[in-house]
Amino acid sequence: MTLSALFPIRSRPDIFILEGGHANVKEVSVEARNGVSAWVKTGLNVGAQVIACPDRKLKDKGRVKVR
Numbered sequence: 001m002t003l004s005a006l007f008p009i010r011s012r013p014d015i016f017i018l019e020g021g022h023a024n025v026k027e028v029s030v031e032a033r034n035g036v037s038a039w040v041k042t043g044l045n046v047g048a049q050v051i052a053c054p055d056r057k058l059k060d061k062g063r064v065k066v067r
Contacts, residue, residue: 002036004052004053023051
């Protein structure tokens with residue numbers, strides 16, 4: 001997964017998942033990372049639509065328009 005999808009809430013890494021037109025915050029466990037990618041060990045299901053580079057104004061349960 002791209003590092004640009006990760007953002008910190010307190011001391012844990014989180015991501016936004018697109019579900020039904022809304023952004024849902026999910027806590028993930030990152031096993032390793034380099035300068036570009038992160039290996040997510042837990043918290044992310046196969047096939048989930050991750051929102052990369054989320055806008056700072058985006059909130060949990062916020063409406064998302066797919067482009």
